[in-house]
Amino acid sequence: MQLAHYLGLLHRSLSNLDGAYREVADVHGDEPDVRLCCQRLARQCAAQADRLDPFARRYAEQAPDEPDRLHSELFRGTRTGGLGLLRDLQDLYLMTSECDICWTVVKQAAQGVRDRDLLSVVEGGEGETTIQLAWLRTRIKQAAPQALIVAD
């Protein structure tokens, strides 16, 4: 059963996203809403990862070795300024999208193995990730015209 690998991928993606939210919060501290919201979402990602831990351990016992190339790296450090903020938020969006689709995949598997506990964790997590995407989209929509059209 390969579920453990996807749980690992999701777990790693959430941890990466946690770190990326923290970095963006630090670098864009002059945008208080970005700082506060990214700090909040980082905590959310960390909590999601914690809730997945027991399942990752349980399913790891039944898993063969992990195939290569399952992990990806999107975020390569932050940038500054209005355009930098936009690019950083976009990277966060892509990383959050990766979590989003991972939740979907793991949810399908959780239903397949009739694991109600896992399903409950997944449903909580995917709801939060949906909101994270909506927030990033909202903030990007606000920032884009000023950064692309107006700023020097």
Add this chain to the structure above:
Amino acid sequence: MADRIADPWGPRTPYGPGNGEPSWPVRVDTFLEPGVDEADVDRWTQSASLLHSNGDAMDIAVRGDRIVGVRGRAVDRVNHGRLDPKDLYGWQANNSPDRLRRPLVRDGDRLVETDWETAMGRVVNRSRELLDGPGGWGHFGFYTSGQLFLEDYYTLGVIGKAGIGTPHMDGNTRLCTATAASALKASFGTDGQPGSYRDVDHCDALALWGHNVAETQAVLWMRMLDRRRGPNPPAMLVVDPRETPAAREADLHLPVRAGTNLALVNGLLREVIRNGWYDKEYVTAHTLGFDELCRVVDRYPPDRVAEICDVPVRQIEAAAELLGTAERLFSSVLQGFYQSNQATAAACQVNNLHLVRGMIGRPGAGVCQMNGQPTAQNTRETGADGDLPGLRNWANPEHVRQLARLWNVEPDVIPHWAPPTHAMQIFRYAEQGSIKLLWVSATNPAVSLPDLARIRRILAKPELFLVVQDLFLTETAELADVVLPAATWGEKLGTFTNADRTVHLSEKAVEPPGEARADLDIFLDYARRMDFRDRDGGPLITWTDPESAFEAWKECSRGRPCDYTAISYDRLRGGSGIQWPCTEANPDGTERLYIDGQFNTDPEYSETYGQDLGTGAELPAAEYRAKQPGGRAFLHALDYEPSPEVPSEEYPLLLTTGRTVYQFHTRTKTGRAPQLNNAAPEVWVEVSAEDAKRVGLAEGDLARVESARGTVRARVRVCGIRPGVVFVPFHYGYWDVSGPQRERAANELTITGWDPVSKQPLFKVAAARLTKVADAAGSFAPAPTVGAGAPADPEVPATVGGPDAVSSAEIRED
């Protein structure tokens, strides 16, 4: 005779719900300047209050060409003749010798007097340069007020949205009522107060949520007190970390730890639901989201709430019982919720309480998400705050097309591609240099915004072209490139709308000083000089004076919740104010909204498609439609999280800021009325006896209040505020002190942060510390003795107004 400084609320006129329609007795308050009596008054000119949101109707006394006093209007539904002390005495600021009389322009490091042609020429030249080229709209920011008139705002809104096409418009209403608007939209679909002040006449329970009503809306408090002194008085609950006059009056006062409102209200909702004190039929027929609400609030049992909020379990249970067993519950909510942590979510939870109990839309059962400023409602309605005019939804293409048809412009001129830019973001763009022209009208951000050191840096940037339109050379105006002298209340004609949707007319009583002009005339002049055109080449703005502006606004409001179409200047003359909506079918206006449990949530009609309360994320239209709200209200729920700044070892106290009954905003007017200013002449800091003892402070000692942002030096008032919390009034700036020291304004200390949904800044939760600077040496804190800062020390002399404050309060028997 009444000294309304010594007794801001005047004599009691008790009344009860009785049989049939209760009637609050008439009491006509009058103040004329010493030496003038009623026989000396040449004429009385109709108006209403411009120094708070209550909308108290009054007549202005004129002798010769001067205002000499005011008198409450007995016929008006809002105040039945009564006046707030700010109104009794505040008009004297109009006659202040330091009014701006001529335009000023910057010449190096000085502002020099000039004529209107030169001043407007500079504004228009800079505007044209900036507007030329793609994205030119993005260089403009308009930051207005809650103190102009409806006609001014609507004109400014059309200039911004269809003339320049910028989303960067907001009002200082962002600081005072943004959360009211957000909570009303989120729960009921659109802005618009469900309740009416007359609900105070009928209620059997009053709940004040972070609302220091005695000091912020003194006349509304008189109404509540008169009910409390009459037969069958309402039970009363107050939630406030300070021992306000309302808290002292209440049957139950919950002095919650600042920043924990949401945990409290979640816990109260849990008790109400678990005890079966909710209306199942109403919930099923008229709301959406009850199961999710139950799931969230279930996590807040009384013992957990007691721990988070630091109030006893039995008080929480008693509060829930008071709220849960009332038959006609009236709630009002203000800054203690709006300027605090998780503001919109907490305000929505008060709406939820009324929804689950079916306490909405009938006499006595109402909720008032209050406003702070007199004309804040109009800023929100007309789109001067960034929302689309007529409470329209920027994400609804049909609403944008309606405006485009009305103004005869292409829809894509109207900025609707993202949420409007809120005040703090406008200042951020100015800080980064992409906003290059900032036009500030009738507000004083150099004292009223958070983290003033930063705001001063931004306003002083040489590359920012700052236009300030005001009555006086405020702290903000001193930094301007062009200063435009404006007329004010009593010197210009127009309308405005109070917190319970009552529209009043304010007539021109006297000429403005010198060359000062009405705000409307300034905006119209700008539009004419900029030559804004519609798509057929005609002038964009077709009106020329207040009444024609009002008529244009009526068309914009047609069919929307704030429908003004059957109101006219003539109908407002002589009688009482009228509550919107007011249509041909309903020409006397509307006392209460949602009497049939039908809310404004239909997707074609609603002002929003919804936001996530935790992040402020805008939710997609399709998702909103899929909920098929069909006129049902939304029960939103969110978990409590601690505020962004909590006490630490370095800063062990929580700072909260606010108002006194005698001052308004940054004292631009009230600081120039001697009776008011003498009653509260200087900043102070309120401290509990416990904290005072710990730091070694006593009444009148000079202390330093510090946060990570700055310092304020103030004398200490030891009073009934909850331990761990200190309070500094935000009124005091620097226009009436000399020297370079900047240690007087409360906002030196506050944090740059805001509610994710309403974008209202967090003025109520900054971590701070307190140290002693010097002994009192016989002096007392300059804090009034009648409000929340009533002293623990009996030696402190009572605040009085003396002979110059003598006014009359004439109680009329029916």
